Amino acid sequence: MDVWAWLHDKEEALRKQGEHRLAWLVTELPGVMLELRFQEFDALLPEALALARAHGDPWLEVYFRHWDLQSRVFGRMHGERALRDAVSLVDFSHGPETSSCPQSVCSVQDLAACYGVVDGPGWAPERLEVTKDTLARIDPTWACFACISDEHASALRDAGRTDDALAFIDASARRHLTPGTPAFERFCERSRISLLTDLGRYDEALALADRLLALDDEDESKTLMRRTQRALLLARMGRFEESADGLPSWARWHAACEMYPMWSECAVLLVRGGVLANDSTLSAIFRTMTERLDGNGAVRALFEVAARQLELALARRSAWAARRALQSMERAVPRLRAPLDAPARLEALRSALAQLDATPPALPFGTAEAFLASLPQEDPETDLPLLELASARWPDDEQVWLMHAAALKGAGCRADALALLDARLRAGQAGEETLNHMGSLLLTASPQEFEAWEATVRAQVSEPALRVLPTYWRGARALELKRWKDAIAAFEQVLEVRPEVATPRRFLARALLRSGGGVGAAERARAQFTALEERGELEPRDNWDRMTAATIVGDWAQVRALAAELELDVDPGEGPIDEAWARCLLSVEGENGELVELSAIRTGPVTARISSLNFFEDGRSRFGEVWVFDAQPLNEGPSDDADEETQRNHRWIYPAVFQLAPSARRARFLTGPEPAEPALLGEALEAHDVVWSEYTADEGELDWLLAVPHTLDDDALEKLVAPLRIAGPEAAE
């Protein structure tokens, strides 16, 4: 069955049924995948699946799930990681409702390819069997004929039957295509180029790659693969400069794991050829590649790429990076179905590394202190071998292991840094700095990971002053998510044990001010500042928070005193400060907790009155509300190179924390044909203290937003505008 014809009919039918979005997804998703826009693909897929299910169309579900596997198994090399889904799709696509779906056959290919990604040579016999069976059931008129043939050729290649594979591709192509035509050359092109390369027929392979590239197909994934294959070919031919010029940039295509095996091989050749630097940048790229392949369960590729990573690390004499590569290879070998020569190669590289380790770099320092002072701290990978030595030499020195952890984090190995510190924690050696370092590494970790750390500290640490540190970090995590109540509870607990420490106290005060807890919370915050003051630990910026607290409780004398300390120009006197300062924006909460920024005029150091017309639920207006705000703005200042106008127009955005005065108005709309004399209407409204603004200005239409004082009810407003022959007020929604 012709899958494209089916798809075309399906799309048309969906559009006729009004399912435009689903129709759009049917045509768009494969394109997104072929352009390697994986993020977008993942963003669209759940919607496609949900719509297909809601539409009750299992064929479409097969279709979308197949393309998901295409994007994951082929584009991103998900091996072990995608097996369950591939198996499940084979089951689903061979059910009573789906078995005649033209894409059911594709699920077979997805599963075979998935095993091929796990370990191509290891699963070659099964892949050959599956693809042979499938090819026996279809003919070249099927759209999947090319894909299954390619899978078969790839399995033959993995089985070491290079000549057979090339002959198979040729014979299959000749069944329905004319040699020399672009269609013929496109058929199984990736395998064909690889096979020609394997056979050392470089000139033929290069000519083919060039012809294919000249076709200028718009399919990004094909173009990328062609360019990578071509670069690898040139590198193998010793044409290093040309290869380096043509090798696709890592930065742009790093998500397409399918190019990692070729890209890494090419990179090694280019390093050997002297046109690519074997430096920490390249090392980081290899680390990313192996981490992803490991996580994806692309085991054979992991082994091969890690072996190259190890070779490069040895060449740079970086024992640290080499060891990491070795660990990746060790993780791969037991997961290979057919280890083949992998264990022997692993052994050989292990001894090469041992030789490097036998001549460790010198550590000519008498003390840990002197060593740390001399550490360059420019490239973590350079520092790490030295830090490993230093850790062995001064195993009990907290500063050494802290620096070691920092370097690991710098090299992108956060988990290793944590593991290193965790070992000290479990050995009962963790002091305050170590625990704090761990806390900072766990600031954005998952709740489970954080809770596990808390449990370890409870089990390992007995000293109360240290046992409470995870609670401090629990508070910091709550601050990060603006969970003020959790933060307050945590910092209060910390202060019970460590009343002498300033930071949790300051954080507690800030959380109290932001918590929406009103006067009571502000009084508690003031108590914290008083405690800080008594200990002589106030910082200049605390004065702003103290003004916020004092304003909330109405202690205007203190607000004035603090303003004077900060050299703010506030009118002397007593009672509330209500001046006209600069314009700003207040960030207030809307009905759903969303933050809305409203124009306001500052009335004092930490207060502002909302000055823009607006409408909220049930016709509520917030015009005229007065708020106390947190003086730490949410935005940055204008850039240094901003022109004068931008500088002048810049407005700070402050988070509103406490409402001093509610609005005395409600929001209403006036809509309809414009009256003959709009000026009269404006005057009438102004006379009744209605604030208004033209909302939209369609020609001949009136669309005004009003802030109506509560003293003027809707009937009165109606009477006011009726003589001007416009429709009555509408409650803003």
Add this chain to the structure above:
Amino acid sequence: MSEVRTTQVDLSGLMTVLGEHLYSTPTVALRELVQNAHDAITRRRLEAPQAPSEPRIEVRLDRARGTLTVLDTGAGLTRQEIIDYLATVGAGYTRLLRQRTAQDDLIGFFGLGFLSAFVVSERIEVRTTSWQTPGEAWLYRSRDGERYTLETCPPGPIGSEVELTLKERFRPLLEGDALAGLLRRFCSLLPLPVFLGGEQINAEPPPWRGTLSGARLATARREFVARFEHRFEPLCIIPVEPTEKSDLRGLLWVQDARTWGTSDNRNLSVFVRGMMLDDDARELLPAWAGFVGGVVESSKLTPTASREDLQRDGAWDAAHEHLVEALVSGLARVARDEPEAWRRVLLRHNEPLIGCALSDERLMTLLGDQLTVPTSEGDLPVREVLRRSAGRAYVSLGVRGGFEEMLFRALKTPIAAGSRYGVLSLLRDYTARHGGVVVELGTEEGNRHVFHAATVSGEDRAFLEAALLRPGQRLVPARFEPRVLPLVLVPDRDAELKARLESDEADRRIGASVLKLARLHTQKFDAKARADLYVNLDSPAVEALLARRADGVEACAAGTRLLRSLVALMAGWDEGSGRVDLTSALDDFSATACTLLAR
């Protein structure tokens, strides 16, 4: 002197190609003529720098005669040049000159430009006086571009005058303001003055070439944008400045029309060497920028043969990357310097901005806290979703939610709509950066977050199993909210898959070789049970049940029957699972009710 000559190439068929493909719109012809005029003036400046001339291009329309005339004060053509260049396809003088002088100011390239005018004309006359032979002038006349006559005429000022007599069907072009608007756009970046009806139509240089600043620059930018953006109002304008790698300059803007996840309203006009080449170069903008319009100019981009599109070469790649950078840094600047405009951008384009944030890490940093996701409690910022559910973002992936979803709805915990554009990806990315965890309801991993594992003694377990379990179920002691809910039955999808694939029925529907591969995977699954029964140890009902352990299972029969029927009724919502027998559950329920009522 007059002679009849034939163009040095077979034009039969070429005109059709030009008309239908190469030059897809007749307006291109006008653009080409203005371009030729521009090149003629540049050429005169290069070849005769001393000669006095006031550079000027003039377009005249004569509605009565149906003519359109383009005059220039350029180099003019000698007789031989007319034969060599004007009437020879592919031998445009411009190309020759650019090769000789490496001059970037020349626009034309392929020598096809002039021929394109025949697509729209029934007759063309060219009067030209070359600076090289100021004493003689030539009149070229042709109806089809193939055969033409060449004769002398009285010499005029140095330069050329090309008069097209438009074909009948193109005459409406001369009516109204259409042509003027078109010319205004085509020529707005041309450095030479272009006149239409005596008025210079490109007097204002593009704002990035001028010396304006402050409010006047802002106004100039808005006015310039208005010439190009007809469908939308710009919410904010982002300048594009040249970089080391790309000479692109111009303006981008964010449109005001509300967009959805995959809306694509991108539009980009590209000028090459001052002349508009492509008014729909949207591909040059990143795919995520579906709400962005722009005008840019470059001298490095290469036109394709059709002169309406750009070649995808290294310069194109560099320009693309340049625009990505300009947008990312420009949006950050708007967020910082124009908060009100920024707020409108967020309101109008929340969904596509999710796509932007996912595509570029810097945008994720900028936008992560401001984007909202649709949830069961309304559109909420991600941070708010996490705040309301203690750092866990619950996500529903189905159209009809499962049981857990109903539970959370009842608890007023927001559940994000994971099937909407980008929601799941955004939540994952956000929690990876800021902490928290994404809980996909109805998945095994999700259940681990919903039901907190707990332990019971061996005796309690045995008692609960005897009292509550049905065949194929596994007991999982747990604690979860709300306490009033005693039991939840959740299917084990792996076990179900394994059972299906290992049944004899699978052999009939799936090929042997692929089934073998599939079974190699499922054989690893533990499939002793088909479903997990989570027993809530915090539930008063379960506590009461455990308190009667000593009395034995039989003594609690009425209570356990009720509990089991509750499980069955709730699990029954999961359509088509076949795991529970609703009829017997209802029987149990009503029998227990009768027993209780009879007491």
